[in-house]
Amino acid sequence: MTRGVGGHSPANIQKFLAGMHYPASKNDLLECAKNNDAPSEVLAELNNLLNDRFGGPQDVMKAYGKGSRSKLEH
Numbered sequence: 001m002t003r004g005v006g007g008h009s010p011a012n013i014q015k016f017l018a019g020m021h022y023p024a025s026k027n028d029l030l031e032c033a034k035n036n037d038a039p040s041e042v043l044a045e046l047n048n049l050l051n052d053r054f055g056g057p058q059d060v061m062k063a064y065g066k067g068s069r070s071k072l073e074h
Contacts (some may be wrong), residue, residue, distance in 0.1 A: 013064060014057055016042050022056045029060065 016038035017029060024032075029046050038046075051063040 011061070013042055013045065013060065017057065017060065020057075022054060022059075024054050026052050026054075029054065 013033075016033040016036045018032075018036055020029065020032045026046065026049060029049075030043060033043055033046055045064065046060075049060070049063045050066060051059065054060050054063070
């Protein structure tokens, strides 16, 4: 079963990162997602990613798959 964010599959995070230019920082990802009207759940997941730099969309998905700071604290 695919883990989701707010009922969305992890791949759907990429739709909120449309237009993102890489390499990018976590702040760049958040700004892009906000500009693409990402829901608060997606913004929270991006904010909690363990990585701070991303070379491309695949790095975002790898970081998402490894979990976030908030998940590791539970």
